[in-house]
Amino acid sequence: RRLEKFVDELPDMPRLRGYGVTEGGALVAGNLTIGMYDTTWKFHRDLPATRVFAYGASREAATVPGPTIEAMRGVPTHVTWANHLPASHFLPWDPTLATAAAAGARGVPTVVHLHGGVQHSSSDGHSLAWFTAGLAATGPRFSRPPYAYPNRQPPGNLWYHDHAMGLTRVNILAGLMGAYRVVSPGEEAPLNLPSGEAFxxxxxxxxxxxxxxxxxxxxxxxxxxxxxxxxxxxxxxxxxxxxxxxxxxxxxxxxxxxxxxxxxxxxxxxxxxxxxxxxxxxxxxxxxxxxxxxxxxxxxxxxxxxxxxxxxxxxxxxxxxxxxxxxxxxxxxxxxxxxDAATEPDTSAVPASLMPHYPRPDAREAAATRRITMYEYTKNGTDEPTHLYLNARSYMEPVTETPREGTSEVWEVINLTDDNHPLHVHLALFAVLEQRSLRRVDEFRDCMVRRNDAGACGMGRHLAGGRRHVVPPQERGWKNVFKVRPSAVTRILVRFKPLASDDASPEEDSRFPFDVTTGPGYVYHCHILDHEDNEMMRPMKIVR
Ligand code: C2O
Ligand code: CU
Structure with a gap:
């Protein structure tokens, strides 16, 4: 039976304020408790209710996607993420994936990452920081709740979602995701963009x-x-x-x-x-x-x-x-x-430019160059993948990416697979410098699979005369995800320092407003959930 289109009205998800307001009108840190519930959700008028795992301020309020959190720039939001999920998952998951197996049989491991958030690693939702209901079982990098989000970053769009290693694809599929906005009325109001809940x-x-x-x-x-x-x-x-x-x-x-x-x-x-x-x-x-x-x-x-x-x-x-x-x-x-009813005039506008003073990407400031190679492994004689790795290493191998706080690095991302992989780096922002196709990529891949050494495999030779791909204008800014084209090298400039951490400061700071070197550390990975669960992820440790 085919479902009829355009019969359900688009809902607006419940909004939660990530800050408090005192009687005198001052803004203070917000404290939220958001649970993960085993509940049902109606996806379509003609479809019976669907079993989901959903975020909500209460079981009754749980929705798919979860509530939209509105945080205020510069005002911290503390969230206690509470797992109320049952003993087992309703979706199939794979006990042979490296880390999900470690959860054992009891409970559904979950952990929440605020994607795009600049936060201490103990609040970052490290994929090994998972926990089950009642904290009955916890992962090797677990940190105690609540998570603290400083929101000391420019206004913009983030989202929160499950990040448990080996289970992210089924936990998000089950419904564990939601939108998060950092707003800054003082900076945004003059832009006069369409605003208010309706628009x-x-x-x-x-x-x-x-x-x-x-x-x-x-x-x-x-x-x-x-x-x-x-x-x-x-x-x-x-x-x-x-x-x-x-x-x-x-x-x-x-x-x-x-x-x-x-x-x-x-x-x-x-x-x-x-x-x-x-x-x-x-x-x-x-x-x-x-x-x-x-x-x-x-x-x-x-x-x-x-x-x-x-x-x-x-x-x-x-x-x-x-x-x-x-x-x-x-x-x-x-x-x-x-x-048609044009009752009140539309006074909003589209400004010629948005936020001023973002630093321009400049590769000359890079303190180091790293190579990040994407590999897909198949079973002999088939082209069916068994797993994916970054730099030919499993996720569980010791950290190799140890950038220094306050610096930028050039990462040459070498995609030796046939697919496009959206690369996501936690904490850092990056800008794309160039994307160029590799020539005779099969020969280069054969060598790389044996040696994992782009220099020894003659990457320069394979890039010479390779087609350069234009990066669309809207993708030239500072991003936390970029689509890494297959059979090509994508050079990005990664900043391990914040954009201005408050609106009063000059355009950039060299230090994060918290100690980035402590805690469970950060990760970078492909954001195809099925890939990140099968080890297309590596740890990253920031040093001083
Ligand atoms: Cu949106 Cu590491 O994730
Ligand atoms: Cu991928």
Whole structure:
């Protein structure tokens, strides 16, 4: 049975304030308790309620995605993440993945990462800092709650999601994700962007498959079952869900809206466009591509269309092959019903530039150059992957990336696989310097698989004359995720120092506002959830 599209209205997730206000009007740190609950959620009018794991201030308030947390720049938010999940998972997971096995049989291991947050590593949701209900079992890097988010970073869009090693793909699939905003009214109000709950909306996108009884569907058999009985290299679903509803609709006025669009899928990329000639302003183009965990902050002016509706659709192939020219048949994501009643004028605007004084990426300031190589291993004689590694090392091997606080480094990310991998670095921000294809990549790969030494394998030779790929303008800023193209080398400049940690300070600081060298440390990884769970992740330790 096919589900009818555009029959459920787009919900707004509950909002939680991450700060307190005293009687005198002063802003003070906020204390939240957010639970993870075993509950149900209606994804579609005609689909029975679906069992989910969901975040909420209470069981009754738990939603998929979870509540949107609104934090104030410079005001800390403390969150006690409480695991109320049952003894076992309702989705299949794979006990042969390196670290999930360590959880033993009791409880569902979870840990929460605030993606894009600049926080001490004991609050960063290290993938080995997991815990089960009642803290009955804890991972080797566990830290006691609550987590502290200083929010001493520029305003913007973050998200929180599960990060338990070997279980991230099933915990997020089950519903454990939500949006988080850092706001700064003093800095943002003068920009006059569309604002207020009605006109400034989060859109959290993901794909799922459902069984007729409403249950989430995930394949129980691995692609290489004798190696990993359940693990599959990528989860793709045929239903597109926005804010927890399959193919929803939203009634909009004929005016500007701000949309903060997050791709919370396991593996699906979205290349989004609107029908009726409508554009995404900010990005300044008619479509854009968001990989898993990427967030696009766009303005759409529905007054530019005279039509009564506009469909948002996706034409990115799955799996995403990496050549931006590749397109699939467009599939609908959601529909906007454009209403005419122009009661009050739209006084919002799109400013020519957003936040001033971000430092420009300058490779000359790099204190070191590192090479990060992406490998996919297959079973002999097949092209079915068994696992993925960074730098030919398992996640559990000792740390090798030890950048110095206050410096920047050039990372040459060498992608020897056939897929595009969205690389995410915790704590740091990075800018893309250049992307260039490797020539005779098979020869280079053969050598690298044996030696893992780009110099000895003649990387320079293989890059000479390689095609240079243009980085789209909206992806040239400071990011925490970037799509690393296959058979190419992507050079990024990674900053191990914050952008200005408060709005009163000059444009950059060399020290983080907390001790980055202590605690369980940080990680970097591919953000295809099925890849990060199968070891496309490495630890990172910041030193002084
Ligand atoms: Cu969005 Cu390490 O994760
Ligand atoms: Cu990947």
């Amino acid at each position: 400034d909306r989060n859109l959290v996108l993901f794909d799922r498959d459902f069984r007729a009884d409403g249950a989430l569907f995930m394949n129980r058999t691995g692609n290489n079952p004798d190696v990993h009985p359940q693990w599959q290299p990528e989860y793709f679903g045929s239903v597109v869900v926005v804010n927890g509803k399959a193919w929803p609709y939203l009634r909009v006025r004929r005016r500007r809206y701000r949309f903060r669009i997050l791709n919370a899928s396991n593996a699906r990329f979205f290349r989004l466009s609107l029908s009726g000639g409508l554009r995404f302003v900010h990005v300044g183009s008619d479509s854009f591509l968001v990989a898993p965990s990427e967030i696009a902050d766009v303005v759409v002016d529905f007054a530019e269309s005279s039509a009564g509706a506009a469909v948002l659709s996706n034409d990115a192939p799955a799996p995403y092959p990496g050549d931006p020219g590749d397109k699939a048949e467009p599939v609908a994501v959601m529909k906007f019903l454009i209403e």
